Amino acid sequence: MKIQSARHIGCATDLESCPQSNLPEFAFVGRSNVGKSSLINTLADVKGLAKISSTPGKTKLIHFFRINDLWTLVDLPGYGFAKLSKEKQAEFNRSVSQFLNERMNLKQVFALIDSQLEPLQTDLAFVDWLQECKIPFSIILTKTDRSAEYKVANHEEKLLRALQDYGLRPTEIFKCSSKTKRGRGALLNWIEGQLPKVQKKKKGKAIKLSWMQK
Ligand SMILES: Nc1nc2c(ncn2[C@@H]2O[C@H](COP(=O)(O)OP(=O)(O)OP(=O)(O)O)[C@@H](O)[C@H]2O)c(=O)[nH]1
Ligand SMILES: [Mg+2]
Known part of the structure; x- marks a missing residue:
């Protein structure tokens, strides 16, 4: 899919304040600092569209980015941010x-999981909660450029085993890096496949105008 336009259309603190829309939405969720906002910028191919930082807890609101005026990427605040008070964490969980x-x-x-780490209980618990709620989810292993490929493969294998042990069934699993753009094409193609099919106008057969030719 070619990205023709990408723009920030609004942000919200909770469901009620979200911009109204009928367009399909794809949300990025995961622990603070896992690379949600960076991946959104990579997909949209716009640096600085979503704000990123090496300090966890950068994204504090729900942000909406309209792509090609057809669909929307949603950047959510990260979970498990240690500096957040219990009260704030509960508020985040609620909204x-x-x-x-x-x-x-x-x-x-899209549940983002850091490919540098062995499967974490917090991530598995989150994915388990998504499945319990019947929310369709896929997994994205992030930051694959940061470790050797055999380590990424090892962590993926351990994750697959853990998912199987807990009976968790993601729709898809992607491996991505915002630095090298690994996985960008695969992810965009997959998203494109989820969008309503636009009826293509059938090309009429060209009529041979032989009677005009002398
Ligand atoms: N090497 C590398 N660094 C990455 C990648 N993705 C993100 N980062 C870095 O990781 C840090 C966190 O990235 P963000 O995109 O802000 O993470 P986030 O999940 O949106 O974080 P919060 O908004 O705080 O929840 C930043 O310093 C990014 O530059 C990646 O694929 N490769
Ligand atoms: Mg963020």
């Missing part, structure tokens, strides 16, 4: 979980 459960046009949640 994000309500968004994920009740947003009508949400087509898929």
